[in-house]
Structures are given as C-alpha cells and as structure tokens.
Amino acid sequence: MIDTAAGVSDSVVTFSRASHEVIVVVCDEPASITDAYATIKLLSRDHGLYRFRIVANMVRSSQEGVELYKKLVKVTNRFLDATLDYMGAVPYDEYLRKAIQKQRSVVDAYPRSKASIAFKKLAQKTDQWPTPDSASGYLEFFVERLFQSSNDGTTTRYE
Numbered sequence: 001m002i003d004t005a006a007g008v009s010d011s012v013v014t015f016s017r018a019s020h021e022v023i024v025v026v027c028d029e030p031a032s033i034t035d036a037y038a039t040i041k042l043l044s045r046d047h048g049l050y051r052f053r054i055v056a057n058m059v060r061s062s063q064e065g066v067e068l069y070k071k072l073v074k075v076t077n078r079f080l081d082a083t084l085d086y087m088g089a090v091p092y093d094e095y096l097r098k099a100i101q102k103q104r105s106v107v108d109a110y111p112r113s114k115a116s117i118a119f120k121k122l123a124q125k126t127d128q129w130p131t132p133d134s135a136s137g138y139l140e141f142f143v144e145r146l147f148q149s150s151n152d153g154t155t156t157r158y159e
Helices: 010-017 030-047 062-079 094-101 114-127
Strands: 023-027 051-059 083-091 146-149 155-158
Touching: 010 030, 023 030, 023 062, 030 051, 030 062, 051 062, 062 083, 083 114, 094 114
Parallel strands: 023 051, 051 083
Antiparallel strands: 146 155
C-alpha cells in the first residue's frame, strides 16, 4: 500500500499507475473533493485508469460517508469515464489524533477506537481483492513472488 500526497504531482501519477488498485481518500471539504475529482480525472483521461475505490475520511457517521461518496460519483458520472467503488469510511476520532501525537498507529495505541475498527474493516476488504494474473504493462514496483515448476521438478522463483 502506498500513501501519496494529495494532488496530481508526477509522483502521485507514477505510483498510481504502478499500483494494482487506486484508493482515493476524500473528506467532506471543498478542497478535498476538488482534489479527489482532479486526481480521478487526470488518471482516467490521461493515463488509462478507470476504476477507483473511495474511502470517506473524518466523517461523523456512516451515512455521511455514503453521502460524500454519492457526491463524488454524481460529478464523475457526469463528466468522466470512470467507475467509483465505495470501500467505506473512517470516522472522525479524537483517539486518532492522540495516537499521532504519540507517534503510534491508532490500531496499536487504541485498538478499540472507532478509527481502529474502521481501519481493520478496510484491511479485511483489501485482503479479499483478487491477485492480478499479470503485470499491467506499466512500471510496477511491487510484484508478488511467483513460483513456476518445470518439467524436471525444479522450482523457479520470480520477483
């Protein structure tokens, strides 16, 4: 998993194109929504990425997360050829801020907090994603180890 900066810098584009899945994290603020839309627009129109998973961040309720997702879908469906899938939401959680101050992950520092539970649910969803059968044709930094058996009984490892 790669966490890039917000925006559409060259590094964001490079890492996104090298990834098997792109998750766009958005919160219900005009700058964040604009940034998310601009990223999806650039990646879909100029770089051939058409599927994006959306995580609503810092929401007050699960319904607020769904509404934020719908807001983004409405504008992308109107102007772009892209598919958005809703992954879920991370609630606003004071424990997250406390964990950051302690320089620890919220899952380790406060495992029962609302944010920790949300992150665990998101992680479980990513574990269910299918593994790609082949490389996309673009530079990929992260490739699973593949093992191939030959007719003579030897096994070759590719990375």
